[in-house]
Amino acid sequence: MKKTVNSLLLIVVLVMLYFILSHFGILPTFGNPFRTKPVTIDNTPILIEEMRELRNLVSVTIYDEVVIASEKDEKQYIGNPMSVLPLSYTSKARIVLVGRGTVMAGVNFFELKEADCFVKDDSVSLHLPPATILETSINPSGFETFTETGHWTEAEVTSTKQQAKQQMEQRALAQNILSKATLKSKQVVERFLRLAGFKKIVITP
Amino acid sequence: MKQVGLFLLCWSMLLACNNNNIQQRNQVLGLRQMSDLATAEYIITKIIRANDNKTWYKWGDRKILMSCRASVKAGIDLSQLKAEDFQITGKKITLLLPPAKLISLNIPPENINIEYEEVGLFRSTFKTGERDALAAQAEAQIRNSADSLGILTTAKENAELFIRSFLMRAGYKEVVFSSNSPTTPALN
Incomplete structure (x- = not known):
């Protein structure tokens, strides 16, 4: 029983740690995988x-x-x-x-x-x-x-x-x-x- | 009587649903008094090239190639001239002009053309809003690199040329421009 509680606590702590680190940009975020990527133009010369x-x-x-x-x-x-x-x-x-x-x-x-x-x-x-x-x-x-x-x-x-x-x-x-x-x-x-x-x-x- | 009332109610609701008239405001958003002397204009061209193939769940690519022709204007702000910038000795005048700056960037709609468009089987063509968004990126690129085109130097030289001829017409025999601070690429 004690082992299960410890495991759950560890998971909760790890999840919290991930959210804190990703919030400050230390770890990458997964984001929305269905988000449409913006179309960007190439940097062409100006004549x-x-x-x-x-x-x-x-x-x-x-x-x-x-x-x-x-x-x-x-x-x-x-x-x-x-x-x-x-x-x-x-x-x-x-x-x-x-x-x-x-x-x-x-x-x-x-x-x-x-x-x-x-x-x-x-x-x-x-x-x-x-x-x-x-x-x-x-x-x-x-x-x-x-x-x-x-x-x-x-x-x-x-x-x-x-x-x-x-x-x-x-x-x-x-x-x-x-x-x-x-x-x-x-x-x-x-x-x-x-x-x-x-x-x-x-x-x- | 009740039926007539019901009919009129339905009719007015139907009309209300189809009412798509545009009502413009009477007042403009803003009015600004300025003192900008525009002395140089560059007509520039740029190719807008984009490939819409980054979204993983959209099948097929979309490619577009557009060309645009823009006008960039630069000059000096006469309101920045102060009394201490003028030194007058008889018929000789020495001036310190303010730095040249970008005054306007204009990309008329008729100067943006689609040169080539390639659309995959499962994709739709670029809509007006999408094309405008791409052209807006080109506009930002032009705005950011306008000062590297050398327009500010040309604007300063032209301003000196004009003011010299103006003051000589006004009776001065000698017009000298003292060295001024570097040009600023600020755009209104």
Whole structure:
């Protein structure tokens, strides 16, 4: 009897010891054997295709999230679709994506012309180009597939994602991103010119 | 009358079940005022290669080869400029510019293409979410190695070029850039 109790106690102590050691990473854990292994991409090189010079003052960035859905009719076949009398029915295929990204707005100084800048002693007058949307981006990490039923081609999914980007840009415009970017750009340039030694600064957007 | 009421109740429940309209919020998630002068853009390409053969109980492999084209922008933050960074002597100005940083990484959806896909008999093709997850890994790899492409050095050189021409147009005869601290690969 005593021997059995001792054996049981030893098993309990060993089990506890295993859990403690595995908790601190000293012993390996068995884990869930049916867990799907994540698919990882290979580390391939990055190739530079083109280098461009920019002169963009990014003065406002809007962070946003949009939901976009696409729906289409899809013909489903019962049995062989090549048969003489194929049985088919039409069902709705649907994809709903959530996209998170940014809209950047500001001024492109490449549009600044010689006549836009007038200087006399410590006074400067500058006519800033109008603020524009400089970049709208929803990167792959920003997309989440909420639902996907039926078959969607790569082109159809890309088109839906482009709609999400357009929608995000429209929403940014509705938030007056351009007027905010113009105002902020003016403040940034004015501060820069003041630091550069100008006393009287007139900036017209 | 009771039957009509029951019919209307069932009909409204049926409509409620099929109601899949999307209601967007009116407000955006956030708005940030910035002072970033983007001076360099690199257009880069990358091959995304993945093999889904690690899960032991799934019969057959799935392989995919995608290509992506991304834009990386870098520049300087003008809000970091302080009064002590400017030294003015007559028509000569000496500036200490802030270090260059990464401003944006943009991988447009139309620039991600499936080049090749091989799917085993017992496997399904890569769904949109799975393809996005693979492209997101590529995005992380680009983000992590963007500074090694030399874009920060180019951004700094371009910033100096632009500011020099801007200040010379504003009346300065000589524009000198003093040596500044190393570039930082911080991405907003």
